[in-house]
Each structure stands twice: as structure tokens, then as C-alpha cells.
Amino acid sequence: MGALTLFLFLSVNLLFMPKYIEENKDGRITEEFYREKMNSDVLFVGSSTVFSAINPIVLWEEYGITSFDRANASQTAWISYFMIKDAVEVSDPEMVVLDLSFFRYEDDYVEEAANRKAIDGMRPSKTKFQCIQAARSPDETYMDYVFPIGRFHSRWQYLNAEDWKYLYYKPTVSYNGYLPSFDVEPAQAERKTQVEDDSLMSDRNALFLDNIITICRENDLQLLLIKIPSYQPKWGEIFDGDVRMIAEDAGVRYVDFDEETEAIGLDYSIDTDDGGGHLNDAGSAKFTKYLGNFLVSNYQLQDHREDPAYSKIWKEKCERYHNGE
Amino acid sequence: MSLISVEFLFFCAFVLLLYYLVKDRYRWIVLLLSSLVFYCLAGPKYVLYLLFSATSVYTGARLIDRMNDTRDAYLSEHKDGLNREEKKAYKASVKKKQKRILFLCVLANVLVLFTLKYLDFGIAYFNYYRLLITGNTNLVPQPGLILPLGISFYTFQSLGYVIDVYYGKVKSERNYFRFLLFISFFPQVVQGPISRFSALQQELFSEKRFEMERITSGLYRILWGLFKKLIIADRLSSYVARSAAFRMDYKGPYLLLCIFFYAFQIYGDFSGGIDVAIGVAELFGIRLTENFERPFFSKSIAEYWRRWHITLGTWFRDYIFYPLSVNKGILNLGKWCKKHLGEAVGKRVPVYLPMIAVWALTGMWHGSESKFIVWGLLNCTFLILGTEFEPLSKRIMEKLSLREDMLIVKLYRIFKTFWLMAFLRVFDFVKTPKDGFYLMADVFKRWDSFDLNEIYTTLLLPKEELIVALIAIAVLAAVSTIQRKGSIRAKILTKNAWIQYAGLIGLAAVVLIFGSYGLGYDAQSFIYMKF
Numbered sequence: 001m002g003a004l005t006l007f008l009f010l011s012v013n014l015l016f017m018p019k020y021i022e023e024n025k026d027g028r029i030t031e032e033f034y035r036e037k038m039n040s041d042v043l044f045v046g047s048s049t050v051f052s053a054i055n056p057i058v059l060w061e062e063y064g065i066t067s068f069d070r071a072n073a074s075q076t077a078w079i080s081y082f083m084i085k086d087a088v089e090v091s092d093p094e095m096v097v098l099d100l101s102f103f104r105y106e107d108d109y110v111e112e113a114a115n116r117k118a119i120d121g122m123r124p125s126k127t128k129f130q131c132i133q134a135a136r137s138p139d140e141t142y143m144d145y146v147f148p149i150g151r152f153h154s155r156w157q158y159l160n161a162e163d164w165k166y167l168y169y170k171p172t173v174s175y176n177g178y179l180p181s182f183d184v185e186p187a188q189a190e191r192k193t194q195v196e197d198d199s200l201m202s203d204r205n206a207l208f209l210d211n212i213i214t215i216c217r218e219n220d221l222q223l224l225l226i227k228i229p230s231y232q233p234k235w236g237e238i239f240d241g242d243v244r245m246i247a248e249d250a251g252v253r254y255v256d257f258d259e260e261t262e263a264i265g266l267d268y269s270i271d272t273d274d275g276g277g278h279l280n281d282a283g284s285a286k287f288t289k290y291l292g293n294f295l296v297s298n299y300q301l302q303d304h305r306e307d308p309a310y311s312k313i314w315k316e317k318c319e320r321y322h323n324g325e
Numbered sequence: 326m327s328l329i330s331v332e333f334l335f336f337c338a339f340v341l342l343l344y345y346l347v348k349d350r351y352r353w354i355v356l357l358l359s360s361l362v363f364y365c366l367a368g369p370k371y372v373l374y375l376l377f378s379a380t381s382v383y384t385g386a387r388l389i390d391r392m393n394d395t396r397d398a399y400l401s402e403h404k405d406g407l408n409r410e411e412k413k414a415y416k417a418s419v420k421k422k423q424k425r426i427l428f429l430c431v432l433a434n435v436l437v438l439f440t441l442k443y444l445d446f447g448i449a450y451f452n453y454y455r456l457l458i459t460g461n462t463n464l465v466p467q468p469g470l471i472l473p474l475g476i477s478f479y480t481f482q483s484l485g486y487v488i489d490v491y492y493g494k495v496k497s498e499r500n501y502f503r504f505l506l507f508i509s510f511f512p513q514v515v516q517g518p519i520s521r522f523s524a525l526q527q528e529l530f531s532e533k534r535f536e537m538e539r540i541t542s543g544l545y546r547i548l549w550g551l552f553k554k555l556i557i558a559d560r561l562s563s564y565v566a567r568s569a570a571f572r573m574d575y576k577g578p579y580l581l582l583c584i585f586f587y588a589f590q591i592y593g594d595f596s597g598g599i600d601v602a603i604g605v606a607e608l609f610g611i612r613l614t615e616n617f618e619r620p621f622f623s624k625s626i627a628e629y630w631r632r633w634h635i636t637l638g639t640w641f642r643d644y645i646f647y648p649l650s651v652n653k654g655i656l657n658l659g660k661w662c663k664k665h666l667g668e669a670v671g672k673r674v675p676v677y678l679p680m681i682a683v684w685a686l687t688g689m690w691h692g693s694e695s696k697f698i699v700w701g702l703l704n705c706t707f708l709i710l711g712t713e714f715e716p717l718s719k720r721i722m723e724k725l726s727l728r729e730d731m732l733i734v735k736l737y738r739i740f741k742t743f744w745l746m747a748f749l750r751v752f753d754f755v756k757t758p759k760d761g762f763y764l765m766a767d768v769f770k771r772w773d774s775f776d777l778n779e780i781y782t783t784l785l786l787p788k789e790e791l792i793v794a795l796i797a798i799a800v801l802a803a804v805s806t807i808q809r810k811g812s813i814r815a816k817i818l819t820k821n822a823w824i825q826y827a828g829l830i831g832l833a834a835v836v837l838i839f840g841s842y843g844l845g846y847d848a849q850s851f852i853y854m855k856f
Contacts, residue, residue, distance in 0.1 A: 001826055008830060012837065143331045150331070150843045157789040 016152040019166045025173045030121030042067035046099030047075045049228040052278040056176035057321045058288040064303030069177025074114035077208035082131035095222040106202045109137040175321045180281040187231040187268035187276035198236025213250045225254040231268045231276025264290040326366045345535045363511040371473035379505045382483040385430035386490040389423045390497035427491045438480045446693035478517045479508045486522040495523045512605040518616040519636040533610035543607030545814045548832040550600025555840030556797045558593030561586040569754045580768045588747040619805045624738035641683045649679035700752035
């Protein structure tokens with residue numbers, strides 16, 4: 001009876017948790033990382049800009065780099081830190097590429113939905129508990145993360161066929177964390193620097209950036225800080241200068257790909273799906289090729305295309321992507 | 326730590342494990358330590374009030390009992406040396422000393438309770454009237470004292486004990502720590518029931534064995550309490566609070582609905598909490614006194630109050646009403662009235678005066694604001710009216726050829742009692758007595774252009790939520806109806822293990838899914854916890 005009770009309790013928890021299959025697919029990325037059968041050499045960490053701009057399939061096909069986007073919408077610096085910590089505990093990455101786009105965010109908490117999407121999929125571990133502690137707002141409780149039914153039970157009136165269909169099994173929805181968008185919404189407004197709220201990086205973001213640098217050093221991970229290109233918003237000079245100074249002081253390379261839009265070949269009239277905030281699949285392909293070239297030129301990353309174990313798995317991934325499955 | 330929390334669930338599971346792991350004679354110590362830990366979690370400094378109450382009452386009771394022993398020994402020793410008058414005088418002198426101890430004990434505890442509960446209220450009134458009369462604008466600052474957890478409950482419980490010892494109804498407990506457990510037992514310290522030492526002593530300290538049936542029964546009781554609290558009370562609370570706050574924006578029918586909902590909110594909240602307390606105690610093999618007996622089936626106000634918050638009612642009856650009724654001053658006043666104002670008045674004074682006192686105190690017990698005293702006195706007024714009009718009511722029934730046992734008569738009386746009590750409850754959730762009367766009056770106004778389709782937008786209670794609330798109320802009514810023929814739990818416990826298990830899991834799932842708790846809901850604390 002004890003085992004049955006546990007099974008039923010877990011089932012109820014699973015039933016009420018949002019599935020993120022048809023919509024809000026980024027909620028699945030965290031969990032899908034654990035499905036990887038082979039190691040990912042490069043981890044791309046950051047917010048929505050990462051999972052919409054960096055396509056691991058392109059990196060594989062062009063350079064034989066194995067990678068994964070450990071990113072979620074509005075993923076804060078502290079969650080990024082715990083994503084790296086967690087990844088180091090379960091896998092053996094060679095390099096971390098951290099996008100600082102969301103480090104401009106100044107509040108100590110993001111909205112609960114963003115926390116849940118990033119954290120709910122994490123495997124139960126001490127790191128997950130630490131992540132909850134760092135990320136939760138004063139209104140959120142540990143117990144709600146440990147037993148999601150406490151948070152999601154009010155969904156009883158919104159349960160639909162998707163909730164039952166994907167109760168125990170959820171298909172993979174991302175391409176190693178990448179979520180392509182095929183929509184096009186050209187950038188309309190004139191590109192302006194956000195000067196009105198320009199400031200230094202917040203203490204909390206700076207602290208966790210420092211933690212990320214430390215954890216990468218401790219685990220012999222190569223670290224590259226980047227700013228993924230976007231038409232809007234554009235950082236102000238103070239923040240931009242602060243980021244460069246932090247990177248320089250820490251002895252970590254920082255590349256602002258915003259400055260290389262032309263070299264990348266980005267055209268914000270066709271390469272974005274939201275007027276310049278995020279890249280669409282076409283824009284992502286251009287940027288990923290450029291980034292891949294940068295990585296293989298500057299870092300020692302192995303080309304796994306000749307390795308049958310890797311190529312077999314990645315062939316399936318590529319087919320899935322190209323078939324739009 | 327709230328009784329409705331995952332933390333409490335884990336706390337209980339841990340204590341339960343420990344309780345059944347240790348030898349029987351140490352089990353009460355596990356309960357005592359757990360109770361103190363539980364109390365400390367609400368604020369370590371507040372445990373001092375609890376200890377003060379325990380120490381003063383324990384010492385007082387022991388002194389009173391020892392005097393009895395000394396008296397008996399003295400009288401037995403001087404059996405032949407003292408005449409009847411001397412024995413009587415000696416007994417009277419002992420009783421006088423005991424009375425002084427009892428008085429000091431009661432005074433000290435009541436003083437603490439009054440200071441914590443009513444000082445701010447008293448100062449506010451003092452400031453108000455001083456300003457009104459003298460125009461003095463210098464306000465006396467209110468200390469803003471915080472009420473320790475369950476102080477009204479454990480103070481009444483301990484005072485009941487020392488009074489019982491004084492009247493020789495129970496022997497005093499020799500072991501201080503056992504007595505401390507009696508007043509601090511964690512499931513009941515938050516909001517009762519107010520137990521009697523004679524009943525709880527046996528339960529706390531008798532031999533216990535682990536019995537699965539008792540655990541199952543306790544779990545059922547806990548889940549039923551959670552059903553009432555989380556599915557009914559907390560779901561309705563936000564609507565009731567809103568309609569009281571924005572009374573002017575609500576049409577009559579909505580205010581009526583608000584009054585209806587509040588009756589179930591307060592019942593679900595309080596009786597649900599008591600169910601949890603009784604259920605948790607049952608896990609430890611301890612039976613607590615019942616505090617509710619399907620009050621909404623009462624056919625009169627007097628019956629309602631015999632079925633609602635039973636332990637408080639009996640406490641007031643035994644320790645306030647009865648002593649006042651036989652008080653020499655009141656009896657003399659009754660005689661005086663009989664002589665000067667007639668037999669009818671003289672007969673009523675010794676009954677009604679203590680009643681008024683009891684109801685004023687009951688009102689005060691519920692809260693420090695004047696609205697509670699108004700509420701108490703209104704209850705008393707209706708009780709007196711009920712008694713006074715009983716002969717007339719009987720005559721009318723005779724004329725209409727109606728009998729007490731007729732279904733229509735019973736239903737009418739249940740309906741009348743329910744609504745009367747529901748209307749009086751308005752004072753619980755309004756700010757001032759005046760607001761209460763206005764709200765009641767508003768119920769009968771503004772019935773024009775009432776559109777039922779507006780209900781969801783007006784209530785700000787989504788259709789689905791309202792349906793769940795109404796179904797849950799219907800389930801509560803159905804269960805209460807079935808309970809008149811006996812305990813449903815007892816029946817389930819006679820079935821095989823799988824049926825018991827299925828029922829338990831089903832009830833747990835319903836509570837887990839449909840309960841109003843967590844971030845998505847504005848769950849309330851127990852209303853009675855603050856008393």
C-alpha cells in the first residue's frame with residue numbers, strides 16, 4: 001500500500017504540472033538535458049536569447065561540436081550558475097559559453113513562471129535545493145517545488161487532453177535546448193541605446209557572475225562571456241563598460257556579438273521573430289555558424305563527426321530537426 | 326507552525342514515529358517535548374506565558390489539595406477531641422484559605438489574559454473618550470501586545486482544572502511536567518477543544534498500543550477537517566471579506582449569499598481545525614472531547630449553542646453560570662425582586678442575570694472589539710426571547726394543529742435557527758457593530774434589477790470555484806445528515822483494508838486537488854487561532 005500511495009501521489013503531481021509540450025516549450029529544456037546519451041562539450045547558458053539564437057544542430061553539422069543550450073526564458077544569473085553546477089555534476093563539459101543578455105535585469109527575483117520553468121525540470125539534488133533557495137521569491141516555498149501539486153493543484157479546472165497524454169512520457173521538444181522559431185517580424189523602430197536606466201551590473205548579478213567564473217575555474221572549464229546579437233534592447237555605455245571591466249578583471253574573454261552584426265550577416269528585417277529581440281531560425285543559423293567558427297578558431301574543441309558513437313546519435317538529432325519533428 | 330501545513334504533517338509523522346518507538350511509560354514525555362517544541366516554533370518567548378499559567382495553576386492546585394490532606398489528617402487525628410462545631414469551624418478556615426489561593430490563581434491568569442487581549446482595546450477607548458470629554462489630544466500609547474498562541478484556550482483549560490481541584494472534583498496532579506502536558510498538548514493548544522483534566526488525564530497517560538485501525542481513523546478525521554477548512558472555508562473567505570469591505574457595491578442577494586457563505590466558512594474553519602486536532606490526537610491514541618455536533622441541524626438557539634463550540638459552552642456553564650446562579654448576592658436580588666416586582670421577575674433574575682454575564686464574557690472571549698460584546702448580548706437576547714415566547718409558540722402550534730415531531734415543523738425550526746445565527750455572525754467580519762447592523766439592513770434593500778448572470782463578476786469567484794464550494798457544502802450537509810444515524814468512519818473501518826485505503830486516498834486526493842491553498846489561493850489562517 002505504501003508503494004501504491006507513493007505511485008499515486010507522484011502521478012497526481014505529474015498530472016498537474018504544466019507539460020510545456022505544445023506551448024512554452026522552454027519549460028522542457030532543463031529536463032531534456034538529462035536525456036542526453038552522449039556528453040555535450042559546450043554548454044550555452046543564458047536566457048531566451050540563447051535557446052533562440054544558438055542551434056546545436058548547426059554546430060554539429062558544421063564543426064562537429066557537441067553542445068546543449070541550458071537556457072530558459074528570463075533565466076537569471078543565479079539560475080545560470082546552478083545550471084552550470086548541475087551540468088558539471090552529471091556530465092563532463094569542456095566549455096561554458098555564457099550569454100550576459102539577461103544580466104541587465106536588476107531585480108532580485110523574476111516572475112514565478114520563469115523560476116518554475118527552469119527549476120521544475122531539475123533532477124532532485126542538493127544543487128536543486130540551493131537553486132530554489134537562491135531563486136524563489138519570498139512568496140514561494142520550498143515545499144511547492146518539492147511537491148509541485150501544492151502549486152499547481154488549482155489547475156484542476158484547466159486540465160486538458162495534453163495533461164493526460166503526457167502524464168508519464170513526454171516527447172523531446174527541443175533540439176539540444178534549441179527552440180527554433182520560423183516566424184518573421186522585422187525590426188521597425190530605430191535602434192537606440194537604452195540610456196534612461198543605464199547603470200552598473202547589479203550586485204546580485206555580479207556576485208553570481210563571479211561564482212560562475214569560479215566554478216568554471218575549479219572544474220577546468222573554458223569560459224567565454226558573450227552578448228548575443230539583438231536589435232533591441234541595446235545596452236547603455238555604463239553597463240557595457242562594466243561588463244567589459246568585470247571580464248577583464250577576471251581574465252575572462254568577453255565578446256559582444258552585437259558589434260559583429262554585419263560580419264555575421266544578420267538582417268533584422270528577416271532574421272528576427274519579434275522585431276529584433278530574438279533571432280528566428282534563419283538568424284540563428286547565421287549566428288551559430290559565425291559563433292562556431294569563432295569557437296573552433298579560438299578554443300580547443302573536438303570534432304566528433306568521425307566518432308561513430310556520436311555520429312549515430314547526432315544523425316538522429318539532425319534528421320529530427322530537418323524533418324521538423 | 327500552522328496545523329494546515331506540510332511542515333506540520335512532517336512534524337506529526339516524526340513525533341508519531343518517536344512516540345511508538347519509545348517504551349510506553351516514556352511516551353507522554355515525547356508528547357510533552359514535542360508540544361514545547363511546537364509552541365516554541367510560534368515564538369520562543371511566548372512559551373513563558375504558557376509556563377507562567379502552568380506553574381501558577383499547578384502550585385495553586387497542589388496547595389489546595391495539600392490543605393485537603395492536612396485537613397483530613399488533622400480531623401482524623403482529632404476525631405474524638407473536636408466537637409461538631411469545632412470541626413465545622415476548622416473546615417471553614419481551611420476552605421477560606423483555599424478560596425484565597427483559588428482567587429489568586431484565577432486573578433493572576435485572568436489578569437495576564439486580559440492585559441494581553443484587552444489592554445490595547447482599553448487604551449484606545451480611554452483615548453477616545455478622554456478626547457471627547459476633555460479635548461485632550463495627548464494619546465496614551467498602545468503597547469501593541471501580541472497574543473500568545475492559544476492563550477484563551479489554555480488559560481480556560483488550566484483555570485477549569487484548578488476550580489475542579491478546589492471543588493474536589495479531581496485530585497491535583499503531583500507531577501508538574503504531566504500537568505504541563507495537559508495544558509500544552511500540541512494538537513489542541515492552538516484552538517482547543519478545551520479539555521477537562523478528569524477526561525484528558527486518562528487519555529494522555531494510559532497505556533497505548535500501536536493500532537492501525539486507530540491510525541486510519543485519525544487520518545480520516547484529519548482529512549475530513551482539511552476538507553472543511555481548505556475546500557469550504559478558505560475558498561469562501563476572500564469573497565466574504567470582500568463583500569464586507571465593499572458592502573455598498575453589493576446588491577441584497579449577494580450580501581445574503583455572503584452571510585450564508587460566512588456561516589459555512591466559520592464552521593468549516595473552526596470545526597475543520599478541531600477535526601484536525603482530534604484526528605492528530607487519535608493517531609497518538611488520545612481521544613479529545615468533541616467540540617461540534619452538527620450545529621446547523623439545531624432547532625433552537627439554545628440547542629445550537631449546545632452543539633457549537635461545546636467545550637467553551639460547558640466551561641462557561643460550569644465555571645461561570647452555575648456559580649453565579651447560586652451566588653448569595655444574586656439569590657438575594659432574586660428574592661428582593663420577587664417581593665417588590667412580583668414572582669415572575671423574581672424567578673427570572675437569578676437565571677437571566679448570570680446568562681447576560683456569561684454571554685457578555687463569551688463575546689469578550691471571542692475578541693476585544695465592542696462588536697463581539699454586541700454579538701454576545703444579541704445571542705443572549707434571542708435566547709431569552711426564545712424562552713419567553715415558548716408558551717406563545719406552543720399555543721400557536723396547537724391552534725395550527727402542528728406537532729413538534731412533524732417534519733415541516735422541524736425543517737422550519739432548523740431553517741429559522743440557521744439564518745438567525747448566520748445573521749448574528751455578521752459581527753465577526755465587519756469592523757464595528759454599526760457596520761453589522763447596516764449590512765443586515767442592506768440585505769433587504771437593493772433587490773432591484775438583480776441579474777443572476779452578474780454573480781461571477783460580482784463575487785469575483787469564478788464559476789468553477791463557486792460550483793466546487795457549493796458541491797462541498799452539499800457534501801458537508803449530506804455527511805452531517807448521515808452522521809445522525811452514526812459515525813461514517815466507524816462504518817468504513819468495518820470494511821476490508823482495501824476499501825478503507827481507497828476511501829482515504831480518494832479523500833486525500835480531493836483535498837489535495839480542490840483545496841484552496843498555496844500561492845494560487847489566498848489561504849487564511851484559522852479564525853479561532855487568534856482567540
